[in-house]
Amino acid sequence: MSASLQVGPFALPWSLLVLLLAFLAADQLYTRWARKQGLIVAPHIWLLPLLALVAARLGFVARYADEYLAQPLSIINIRDGGWEPWAALAVVVVYIWWLWLRKQAVFQPLAGAVVLFGAVWLGGNAMVQQLSGSDKALPALQLVALDAKTHALDQLKGKPVVINLWASWCTPCVREMPALREAQQRYPQVHFLWINQQEKPEVALTAARGFGLPEAQVLLDPRNAMTEVAGSRALPTTLFYDANGQLQGMRVGELSTASLNEFMEKIAPAPH
Known part of the structure; x- marks a missing residue:
């Protein structure tokens, strides 16, 4: 389900x-x-x-x-x-x-x-x-980032991972970007990935630059493969994996700084 x-x-x-x-x-x-x-x-x-x-x-x-x-x-x-x-x-x-x-x-x-x-x-x-049909482990997916490098998601074990599914036309996605960017700075021990859903590379690139996202951490998902993994086609959807690559939480919908920090506490110790 x-x-x-x-x-x-x-x-x-x-x-x-x-x-x-x-x-x-x-x-x-x-x-x-x-x-x-x-x-x-x-x-x-x-x-x-x-x-x-x-x-x-x-x-x-x-x-x-x-x-x-x-x-x-x-x-x-x-x-x-x-x-x-x-x-x-x-x-x-x-x-x-x-x-x-x-x-x-x-x-x-x-x-x-x-x-x-x-x-x-x-x-x-x-x-x-x-x-729930959502997988509990990092999926065996290979996606290309905006810097043209390929990332195997199931090889990211070793430190916590946050995966945000987004699109440039999604208003809640736009609203939560500042919270995600701030969290990336507050939690340097966590790997953040923004996976764009089904948009052309040039559209995703323009939006990512506008949000100030690192191109190496923005992946393209032209077939919506990650929405199948998450079990949700709603955007934004954010998945939180621990250092062992196991799913510890998922938020379907917009995140604020506070609600994002609640999820971060599940996968990473509070920063000093």
Whole structure:
């Protein structure tokens, strides 16, 4: 199974679809249970998810405060995928506990909905991980860089590798380039590769020079071979391999400095 569901020109990560499915299942259980007991459904049906989402975002922002304080407006840019599940869980537990202390009748259906949400979310993500068709090792692909040298990707073992799939027409790709370039400077022990998807060499070269990318690290992928490896045709997609060439993380969508650093922590020690 691929890492995302392709619907026309859009690609939806399975993790997001699992989250939506978990919420819908919990919503149905809570609504039916509450109404069966003659309870008013609102405001818990929207207030608890809202508080959990805000807590998850603020928890992540607090974790990478320096990065977000440098660019305060990026705090509201949730497209970077920066969330802290433990912060959301803490808010949910406190909310349910507060209802229990106040002996609110809605406590039972809401607690049941939370348990169902957790079961669907955890089980769904485990199933996606199990069925994922993406390879866990650096692929046996040979691609030509803009400096005309050929690179065998499976020979890059020995130090961590970050592979970014991009195209010049991809607006999110353009937006995340400064974060990737900064990360390359902060993590000199990591090998960064930018693999252009299905564009002509001259187009890729012009774009790479505009972004300030080293030509030796920009590879051409005219047949979209790396999207098959990643299991995602969405751009941008970034893969993070450890020094043993094993995939440790993948981000389908735009990265910010903070969310990129979260992935970097999985494959490389924090720079001093």
